[in-house]
Amino acid sequence: MLSAIRNRFSRLVAPLRERLQGTPLLVYQLGILGAVVIEQWVGKDFARTLAFRKIPKLFGIVDIFEPFSNLDFSGILGPFFPSPSMTVSNPVSQSAGAIGDLIQTFVNALFYQGRRDPGFFSVLIRVVVYDLVIYVLPTLIIVLLLRGVITRFLRTLPRWANIGIHLVLFYLIIVGWGGDGGTRELVLIFMGINIMLSVSLNLVNGYMGEFSVGHAGFMAVGAYVSSVITMVLFADTRVFGPPLLPPEWGLPFGFIIALIAGGIAAAIAGLLVAFPSFRTRGDYLAIVTLAVNFIVQGVINNLEVVGGPRGLNGVPLWTNLNWTLLFTLISLGLIYNLVNSTFGKGIIAVREDEIAAELMGVNTRRVKLVAFLVSSFIAGMAGGLFAHQLAYVNPGVFGILKSTEVLVMVYLGGMGSISGSVIAAVIFTILIEALRPLAVLKWVVVPLILILLMIYRPQGLFGFRELNLNLGMSRSASRKKIVTSEASDAITGD
């Protein structure tokens, strides 16, 4: 049935796809920017016309799940495991009653929940209308209009101007759409942090083929070290007292230094994994990474200076969209340059056949050391951004659950693929945001995704391949790029 729908859909859009074939990225960027402007201009009014109270959140994905927020699952198993104060005479019938109520609420959530709370289908239809009118149609129209002109224009540009113009448009779109200081900005910040985490873990798990399961540990080190630095030096807090330096110095230099210091501290913690990796591989090393995650948490829990299990309050609220963008792009650049260098290909050779790599001249210890250090360094910086976003950190956040989230992103995106990890982090962040109304159900849905993924697409979205962005460069401009070897494994148009 599903494939029938997919066939029909692809037949429907086939003529459009044909027309759009070979359209450079910049044209889409302009189209999306147009949509963003249109939303700023008429978005609110149009949302009201569709009987929304506000502009739908995250393309309406959040609104669609909102009706289910009243579902209460606790009644099903609760009667069988009552709390001491509660007396349950007949758990089976109580549980059955709870299931009945649950079904009732679920049906209501689907169709109608009263005048002020529309049901799922009602929201879905209106969200689709909103997205089509505000985002999809304007983008398509602009793309079709500008396609020819822009394609020709791009061929005249030198390489640096081409990349520059793409970056500027990317920035305008991000800030135009998400620079609202509200939910969108928050989601984008978490997206950036998640991208840093998944790409850095992919370096170890995907490119090097080890199985690290404790990435959150390095994030914790970065979060705490950078927080302590900024709090001691630039903030007046109850824990550390008045600042040692004038708070004006905090931004931008103090923050940059603190984040980098956090990264370096995390990299040092990465040595705890790197050294054992010289001697063991696979399952055993996985256990080591798990242990390091617990060790880090355990140490923080027992450090009274940073609040122990209570956590650290009063971290300066410095992380914003620009900082996140900057550090995300830097991290992506570091990893991209690394894995495309001959040195970095040595990391992949270790995955493919470590003994052959060593015998063909690769210093496998050095390669492993670098992979673990770079990976944990970036995770540490991500942790720093995270802490300065929440203004509060506690060791419980950086547990095995967080590490699992990062693993899910890496495997969703695909091993050994930077673009895969980026896209997976974007999807995952939106999904988590959308599932927020479902509370605990999130921890049913996320593992479920992982299981389905392993069954139906074990290689992830982009396993060992990269998304090929069409920058529309002229031949001579693109030839300057020395590394060309991923040309064949790139994904083309379809």
Next chain:
Amino acid sequence: MPLLEISHLTHYFGGLRAVSDFNLSLEHGELIGLIGPNGAGKTTIFNLVTGAYKASEGSIKLEGQELVGRSPHEINSMGISRTFQTIRLWGQMTVLDNVRVAHYHSIRYGLMDVFLQLPRYQKQEREIEEHSRELLRLFKLEHYAYEPAMNLPYGVQRRVEILRAMGGRPKLLLLDEPAAGMNPNEIGELMDFIHWIRDEFDLTIWLIEHQMRLVMNICERIKVLDFGETIAEGVPEEIQNNPRVIEAYLGEQGEVA
């Protein structure tokens, strides 16, 4: 000074003496063979020379420098490269990347050069890429450049393995059963090919082989191993008529004489 000088090389696996008192002096430009029945210890000797195993006793010297105790990548950087009895290419990597990585020991740039794509990095990467492409062209494999190694036919993979070994610009090339799994036609081509690379790259070649036609035809000198002991050595005619060799091979290959 000989290029490679092995003296009293002995190696134990637990109680098993896989190689005992092996001696060899290899001059620059020679092409020699190492033969012997299955389990004789041939591959073990290659593993000792390349540093995959650490010799129990004896010494291995490359141009006067002791190799025993050095790590494999160090030995590789000193000028010894090899292929494997069973192909060990990096399967998911493209042919071009396989060759590029073999240049690892010539890298002089640091991590910062990589991250910031500094001129030093650009220059070295360009040299590595150019040399790799040059090799691909010489080996007539350029149309496979972007093909993942595991997708190639078996015979091509064997050639790519030799190609990869050449990436590090070795002085001494060790070939472990290069003709394994080849038909007589391909073996003929391989013989020409081995001669050609030796002359083209001014190499010294030491090969292990069970295919007697190949060994007898191209090797200038042959050593025969049985149960880790050297039982004979000399030019092909001497080996073919040596009674101990024939005995060792009896029922094994039967194609010595």
